[in-house]
Amino acid sequence: LSLLQSSLAVMLLPLTLFENSIIATGEIAGTCSLYLAPSSIKDPNAGWGVFAGKDYDIGDNLGEPGIVVPVIDPIILTYDEGTDNERDAIDILGAYTFGAKAMGGDTEALRVDMLTAGLGTLTNFHPSLFNILPGGVLEDPLLDRAKDHGAGAFTAYHNYSYKAKQKINAGDELFTTTSGDWFSIRNIPTKETYQKVDKLSQALTKMKNQNDKFTENQFLHMLYTLKNNVFPKLKKKDILMKLLPKDPDEALAISEVGSAKLNLENRNLSWLRANGACLDNIREGVSTIPQAGRGAFARRFIPKGTLVSPAPLLHIQHEEYFGVEHPKEEEKRKDGNAFQLLLNYCFGHDESTWLFCPTTSVMLINHNHEKANAEIRWGADSPSSSLTYRTEPKDDLADQTTIQLSFDFIATEDIQAGEEIFIDYGIEWENAWKEHVSLWRGGTEKKTEEYKPASVMNSTHVKISTNPEEYPHHSLICKRDPFSSDEIPNLPIIEEYSGLGDSEEARNLQKLYGDNQYRWWWPCKVNDMGTDLEKYNVTIYQKAPKSASDQVLLTILNFPRNQIRFVDRKYSSDMHLAKAFRHKIMIPDEIYPLHWRDSYKPPKEIVKEWNEPIIHPRSNITDEEYEKELSDAKCGLYIAPSSIEGAGNGVYTAVDLPKIKMPIVCIIFVLMSHFCFAVLL
Numbered sequence: 317l318s319l320l321q322s323s324l325a326v327m328l329l330p331l332t333l334f335e336n337s338i339i340a341t342g343e344i345a346g347t348c349s350l351y352l353a354p355s356s357i358k359d360p361n362a363g364w365g366v367f368a369g370k371d372y373d374i375g376d377n378l379g380e381p382g383i384v385v386p387v388i389d390p391i392i393l394t395y396d397e398g399t400d401n402e403r404d405a406i407d408i409l410g411a412y413t414f415g416a417k418a419m420g421g422d423t424e425a426l427r428v429d430m431l432t433a434g435l436g437t438l439t440n441f442h443p444s445l446f447n448i449l450p451g452g453v454l455e456d457p458l459l460d461r462a463k464d465h466g467a468g469a470f471t472a473y474h475n476y477s478y479k480a481k482q483k484i485n486a487g488d489e490l491f492t493t494t495s496g497d498w499f500s501i502r503n504i505p506t507k508e509t510y511q512k513v514d515k516l517s518q519a520l521t522k523m524k525n526q527n528d529k530f531t532e533n534q535f536l537h538m539l540y541t542l543k544n545n546v547f548p549k550l551k552k553k554d555i556l557m558k559l560l561p562k563d564p565d566e567a568l569a570i571s572e573v574g575s576a577k578l579n580l581e582n583r584n585l586s587w588l589r590a591n592g593a594c595l596d597n598i599r600e601g602v603s604t605i606p607q608a609g610r611g612a613f614a615r616r617f618i619p620k621g622t623l624v625s626p627a628p629l630l631h632i633q634h635e636e637y638f639g640v641e642h643p644k645e646e647e648k649r650k651d652g653n654a655f656q657l658l659l660n661y662c663f664g665h666d667e668s669t670w671l672f673c674p675t676t677s678v679m680l681i682n683h684n685h686e687k688a689n690a691e692i693r694w695g696a697d698s699p700s701s702s703l704t705y706r707t708e709p710k711d712d713l714a715d716q717t718t719i720q721l722s723f724d725f726i727a728t729e730d731i732q733a734g735e736e737i738f739i740d741y742g743i744e745w746e747n748a749w750k751e752h753v754s755l756w757r758g759g760t761e762k763k764t765e766e767y768k769p770a771s772v773m774n775s776t777h778v779k780i781s782t783n784p785e786e787y788p789h790h791s792l793i794c795k796r797d798p799f800s801s802d803e804i805p806n807l808p809i810i811e812e813y814s815g816l817g818d819s820e821e822a823r824n825l826q827k828l829y830g831d832n833q834y835r836w837w838w839p840c841k842v843n844d845m846g847t848d849l850e851k852y853n854v855t856i857y858q859k860a861p862k863s864a865s866d867q868v869l870l871t872i873l874n875f876p877r878n879q880i881r882f883v884d885r886k887y888s889s890d891m892h893l894a895k896a897f898r899h900k901i902m903i904p905d906e907i908y909p910l911h912w913r914d915s916y917k918p919p920k921e922i923v924k925e926w927n928e929p930i931i932h933p934r935s936n937i938t939d940e941e942y943e944k945e946l947s948d949a950k951c952g953l954y955i956a957p958s959s960i961e962g963a964g965n966g967v968y969t970a971v972d973l974p975k976i977k978m979p980i981v982c983i984i985f986v987l988m989s990h991f992c993f994a995v996l997l
Contacts, residue, residue, distance in 0.1 A: 348597075357442075362440060376479065377478070382600060385661055386416065388424055409630065414436060420473075433678075447488070450478055466607030467896065478492075488583075513559045532564055535567075596615060599612075599613050600677070603682050624727050626695055638658060664903065665903045667913040681725065683739065683749075684739075687738050697722070698719050698720050742901070769884070793839055793881060812872070840857060843871070853874070
């Protein structure tokens, strides 16, 4: 029995697990501007990091702009309302998405998070060394919902980029930051922690330099005194204690470069080329496939067999977590799509409920069965992974709330610069798309009537009506300085429009935040005309109200028309159309682990079933009657594809067996005289 279990276990392991991961970076030496590689943060849980492949100046765009996919009103809204598995889904989506209020798109729904393809998802947070800032995002649905069956099947948000906040050298890791207590609750050093260690190291170094007789032994004693008297309440494992210098040389190094930077591993271009993967082989463009929206185009020549792009994956345990449902106390959507748009960008298998969502520009790659020039393979596990999860039960992966797995997108033929990149989404996806096209009837949905995208409204409506009811699908936003106050004043404020200014500060804001449209725009309403036809008197509302009702910030007189634009109202854009196409991308059967499939039975369970005797339906049958029944069988044994995936052929019986009293060897001997082959049973 033990030998049989071992044999089954080996037989059921997918052979693809033992293939070597593709290590070619897909880079032509010296051309890659961004790399994905193990983070330089000296923490085993840091995982992947993104690194500069060249020098950047302040305000430079980093890499290629990408798409952004809204995640609206998630079906599981709070920890208290969800199961453990549902909370895990919240954790991993929450860890890698950003609130729309940081980039735009917040008018799509009551609650909107954004999954960005590339830098926004993959860069690590750092409280002191953050060196990039989010840029802007543009919105253009490309299609007409009244005429195009592809409307709502892809995100309208694109051209999202990041800018260098300061000078960045080739080899530097890129960092963003976050607010609140994100660092402290994870026991990660805060900016204040690093500052304390820096000041202390500077003071110790200064003291040593001013006193030639200050020995290393005295220095160590001073550190002992600090740890046990000055910081007596700190636990030995407190993060500040770990950062304190251990000797005079380390104190000097901290004084020169800072404790934050000293706690990073050294990286350079040679190391990145040997250990990283190029992230900027793909650029965004309008797809050559009709109705497909935007597509992925090669920025440079990509040889056959090399890496197009890595794709770290978010793992979601069940498709139902991508359902859409509003908070109970809020407005109910009556006729929207039942699934998140993000479903269209995620991969799955027809024998599993799991989804795997890529986080790089591969999200742009469209389906083309005939012209596919790339394919997916499993890539390297995250540097923070403690297990090789493709050889473990899927429940072990379910417990992880950070990225653990990745795909490699590999060129299956030479791809020329400027050529569109395609993969095969699978026959199930293709059939679903064909069915959607055959059933689509343009212009039948209520939301289709008289709707125009906000981008069209902004290009065609020169004059703005003071009656909001004339714009059932749209609301207005007005442009102000990006860091204007969003606090409700004690007294009403009415002021004359004064412009955005031309000071050095204003120019720097334009340089760093010029592409970030959301930072510049506030919800507003046109009250009446100003002193001429190009100006309006407007009311500005709070950008992030703490209550459901609109909160007035101020009234601005003679606000210029070119500083006012339309945005879609909640649940009005194409992504909310009830009949917009939704379907996961299919993972090829030959690479999907057998033990992750819903039908999978572990070897012990199979052996247990084999060990349990099958009772003949007629329990009072005699041995002679049973032997005659076996002998009369036209075909007693069949050989056909095994019911165990990947096991080759198996042997099947045409009659019940065994009868408990009759030796199994005798039954097999009788049936062997009627042994035959079958393709299908």
